[in-house]
Amino acid sequence: MTASTATETGAAIVKLEDVHLSFGQTEVLKGIDLTINKGDAVSIIGPSGSGKSTILRCINALVTPQSGKITVAGTRVDQLTKESERIQLRKRVGIVFQQYNLFPHLTVLDNIVLAPTKILGADRTATVKLARELLEKVRLSEKADAYPGQLSGGQQQRVAIARALAMKPELVLFDEVTSALDPETVGEVLWVIRDLIRDGMTSILVTHEMRFAEEISDTVVFTENGRIVDHGSPQQIFHTTDNPRIRQFVGGLSGGGRGAVRDGEGI
Amino acid sequence: MTASTATETGAAIVKLEDVHLSFGQTEVLKGIDLTINKGDAVSIIGPSGSGKSTILRCINALVTPQSGKITVAGTRVDQLTKESERIQLRKRVGIVFQQYNLFPHLTVLDNIVLAPTKILGADRTATVKLARELLEKVRLSEKADAYPGQLSGGQQQRVAIARALAMKPELVLFDEVTSALDPETVGEVLWVIRDLIRDGMTSILVTHEMRFAEEISDTVVFTENGRIVDHGSPQQIFHTTDNPRIRQFVGGLSGGGRGAVRDGEGI
């Protein structure tokens, strides 16, 4: 474990204040408050449908809440009205999804190079160099010219991470990046994220890998039913919490996913 | 755990003797010997590409080995030459795949009823009754008229199991039935299989859920690289084996999938 208690490494880079969001009739976020400092690694855990992905989408301006304040790196995200402003924000906040969604018609290298050159207008030679460095980082140097269809799921997901990093984001959001992977390839993706966080990248992870969340996070946030039920150091959430719901979720198979199957309870 | 040591519950229903199989140049099965008795539950575990799915396909006559004997319920599967004979066999051996592959254009009920009525020529009213019982068993009675697209992955997989059972098979093969599911819905599918096995259905499971395999199997088979490296009671394979490779696979994240993340090693 790298760090465990409160989050005072730097200034707040993400701040959500009383964020409410509904899709049509269904209220999905019912007042979210969350502060994340520069350099932090925050994990969000919680049952399916509790609003984890939606929180990430709010931060990246992919959805706009009905009320509440969202500040990301000095920008009031909730007040952005123009799509072009949202695009500006998204260039600074990387996001990686469960379905890695590489562009199947481009090689691995082109997948990484496309956005920086076309969206940021970066120089191609420099970007290719950066891309190769990133591929090295995710240990896929030899796959630069392969197409996504020729890679395993774990390899694709690592490319997706490299693609997000190529935009040199100030913050990266990971949404269940290992859920679609077969059990044996989960490990390789988690290695990459662990390295990133060790290098000091600010990141927010939604994950079902409890053990992993415990190891790498500075703060763990537990959401349920559109609310943040509790947050604290991994030690607090995973071991010393009094909240019976969290204990159950963290402990049982039906609540905690595969991450929990070996500790003997819950089946 | 229901039963643990050797397999003497009944007569052999499946017998593989020195089965060799190649796809083109690549040798996938390199001499498989396996005996399964009536009423047994056998789990096959092992790393990706080790030939687990291929073993199931051989038993169901979906592929034919180059050499070796396969006997299933008295039929010499390896000697079947006509497609119609293979179809006869498949009617008696159910198989459920990782991608549940329900027929998207039919309701849940019709998915289950289609094969028995059209293939076995069973009476429709009786089959519908059976289908409703099976849906009850997999706890989906209320979804009889839904379309597959309207169900979650876990629900679809349970329908797929019901569909296989509707053919009243003598033996059911499960090929990583929970791998494509998100962590929270794995449990519901495993419940159904556990119930089935408790009811005495002969079944062969390929699975990555070690804890589950340990709990429900009579025998666990460990495959690697086209060979059966070891087999025995769950106690033997998971706890008392001397084989370092199996220890590593069962114990480490990189080897054992998510089933292992909570026991503190491997990350």
Added chain:
Amino acid sequence: MSMAVTPKTTSTSSRVLRYIGFVAMPLIVIVWSLIDLSLGRELVEWIPYLASGFSMNILITICAVTLGTTAGVTLGLMQLAPFWFVRLPAQIYVQIFRNAPALVLIFATTYIFPFEIVLFGNYLPFPDWVKAVIGLAILSSAYIAEITRGAVLSIPTTQWEATKGLGFSRLQALRYVILPQCVRRSLPPWMNVASSMAMGTSLASLVGVHELMHAATDASTAVRRLDFTIIAYVVVMAAFFTLCYPIARLTRRLEQRFNAG
């Protein structure tokens, strides 16, 4: 979020268009006829003649599309057969007839089929419209064969695998599982074929059928008014539109129905 917005806007726009489509052209015809009453009278006089022509277009369209679909699906499946002696003839048929202009195919039917058949000493006329049906059915079957082949190939192999696992034979799998799923995928291109067959019926005059295009020319020739010639064209367009557009809408509705399922 734009995902959530898109279907809504397209549905409003198509609702607006639905009405415009049906109303616009007939409206032009009516307003014009009312402004110039002598033209209107002329048109009213000719409507029965034009209508009798158009009934042939409808008849031929329905028969040709039905026949072409049946034959096309069969040919499409033949193209996928595991035996070359089934596959090859179907492939050759499709390549030849898909590439041939409708004009040539319809004309060829006059050449190939007699105008009457002698049956037990009785002269039975071989109706001209049947020739047009055959010509168009040949063309549409070649197209539909390709559509069917494409649709079958686009069904995930895992579906075939599932049927195998349940003990379906190849034909049973096709009949109960694969083809029903092909319907949705094939609907839009099928509609394209159906509407081009409807348009193709205007070539039926080549084999001596009294159809709308020809009737409109007859009418223009007889009336000898320039404005009548023009309004006759608008009437022809409106007629074909009323024939094809409902089919187009129906297929889109079906498409959505299957999407929901």
Added chain:
Amino acid sequence: MQDMNLTGLFIDLMGRLGLNYEFLATGYEAQIWRDGFITTLYLVAVTIPVSLIVGLIFAACLTSGRLWLSAPVRGFVELTRNTPTLVQLMFSFLVLNTVVSNMLGGAQNNPLSPFFWVVAVVGLHVAALHAEAIRGGIEAVPSSMIEAARGMGFSQFEILRYVQIPLAFRASLPAIVNGLISLVKSTTVGNAIAVSEITYASIMVWTQRDNVVELMIVLLAFFSLINFVVARVGSWVERRLAIPGYGL
């Protein structure tokens, strides 16, 4: 001279088979007929790119989600798909063209030739077919992939340009090739407004010589040849653009 002899030989040979190609020996008819081949090829060569480019623009409008862009295009697509191309062409040439002439102060100032109208009407008609096919392809791009691109800061247009169209184009290529094959055949409507393509030339010959069968055989062979080439090029492009791991 050599040429004349060859023609003569051909006519003679065909004559023995009961096919009348005697017009080839004449001046005027042989001339328009030979020109007909060239005009058709030219027409096809011009109309194909027009239909592809306009089809792409139409598809972009249809999927833009903006009513003022999609509604007119949808209206046009339905109109052109559901009315005979032949009538559209005659209407455009005999009515619209006259209107244009009047606006420009006389036919002599009107630069729009019958050839232009064939390219416009057939090109736009097939463009509508392409647009529907490409729209299907665009809508089939998984929404999660679009969200991934949006999450990276792509604008709507950039998503279309770099993600949706490349994928949709591949997915709809077979349908597009189908559209091009019917385009080649549709150029024959040009005869209705006296564009001297090959069917027009054939009509002019067979109305005088009544050798319809002979000319139909040539038409069949000629169009089959062009379409064979189109289909070949189509499958070549399909292979060139194929990407591993995707059955696109």
Added chain:
Amino acid sequence: DATLDRIKGRGKLTVGVILSGAPFGSIDPKTQEQKGYNIDIAKALAADLGVELETVTVTPPNRVQFLQQGKVDILIANMQYTEERAKVLDYVPTPYDRAGGAAVVRKDSGLKDWADLKGKPVCISQGSNYAQPLAEEYGAIVKGLPSQPESLLALQGGNCVAAVHVGATVGLLLLDRADEWKDYAIPFPTELIPSDSVIWLRKGEADTQKALDESVKKLHASGKMLELAKENRLLNTKYLEEENKKLSAK
């Protein structure tokens, strides 16, 4: 021969007619029946043979096919005599009319004779036989439109300087619809390739040919042909009058 036997056997004469416009052939909207000079001739012939008449509308691409196939017995379809046609088909030697082309042009166009059409676009209908002489002799740029109405629309739209059609048809048009055509005239002094309109039939049907020829001659001699022409408002009946004189004199 076969055709005559069949006509007699069935008691029916099947005639292929073309509806190229008044006065030769068109549709009567009220009865939806064909009318015109060609149809009247067909009726008269059938009456003379003592059989019923059935007419079939034909178009340029299918007329010969229909005749060869036996779908029609004879063609009265504006097909002028040409040597090429005579090689494949037989015809009734006595013509029922002589017709040539007339050019409709704008009055202010300044065109005076056929030679003035050199290098200018000229509209015709696709069935007509004026294309070759217009192009080869007078150097006009010929544009064949599907039928006469389109050709005339193209003329009015300024797409060509002249529309050349059978003299009788356009002459009658300019008379009947003087308002619409007030800016147009038929100024050329001569008709283009005046030639004989004959009835066509299958090759080698000598008996039919003979029987029909007699009938046609009879119609000319009795003045019935002339009468039909006048009823249908053929403008130029000079040829028919000559024929009537010649034959009735015998």
